[in-house]
Amino acid sequence: MKSARHEKIIELIQEYDIDTQEELAARLNEAGFKVTQATVSRDIRALKLMKVAGKDGKSRYAILTEPSEELGDKYTRILQDTLTSLDVGQNMLVIRTVPGMAMGVAAALDALKWKEILGSIAGDDTVMCVARDAEQAEIVAEKLKGILKLC
Template sequence: MKTGRHARILDIIAEHPIETQDELLTRLREEGFKATQATISRDIKDLRLVKTLGSDGKYRYVSASRSSTDIRTNFSNLFSTSVDSIDVAQNLVVIKTLSGMAQAVCAALDSADYPSVVGTIAGDDTIFIACRTADLAVSLTEELKKLI
């Protein structure tokens, strides 16, 4: 069931410009899949989907399973257009985004596989990044600030 749903999600985002989890959930339900918003959220993370800016100026989900160069480019584009500020407190990096963009930026950040990052948490407009040390948090902050 999960494998079939994952395959269909990849097909849906390839065929349609899906901007939100709700849109994806609606399409899946129309096709007979029984899922909740929490399930879709986990699927997005499992599939490593990220939001990228389309030629129409709207964000949409895409698969991050392309080359690492593509992932970094998509991350940089999303990051530069969605992040308002970055700050550091001990070993935590705090990123403020445009409203509703924190989860997309966080998923893209997770896909970028920064070795200094232990874990991330995203809300609506805020991301918390736990780094291994305070020095690594400062280094990550400096690196990320270059993207905005």
């Protein structure tokens, strides 16, 4: 049942621009899968889905593809399209994004595998990124500013 549901989720996000867990749950229920928002949330994590900016500027769920040479470029675009501000305090960075895109930014930061970053936590429009120390937090900030072409 779970694998059939996962296949349906992949089919739905490829066919529709789904931007909320509630919308995904509704479409699954319409397709005959009795699910709750909590089940959908677990499925999103299991399938490694992330929100990306759509052509219309609205966020939508997409499949996180296997690592490739293009992955860095994809994540760079996510950062360029969604970051709105960046502040550093000691060894932490507070990164603001457009609403609904913080998880995508956190996933992008994790995928870049910068040695300075210990990890990040995402809300709806804010990411808290923890660096090893204050100096490395500044390095991360400079790298991000370079990506954003703010330098």
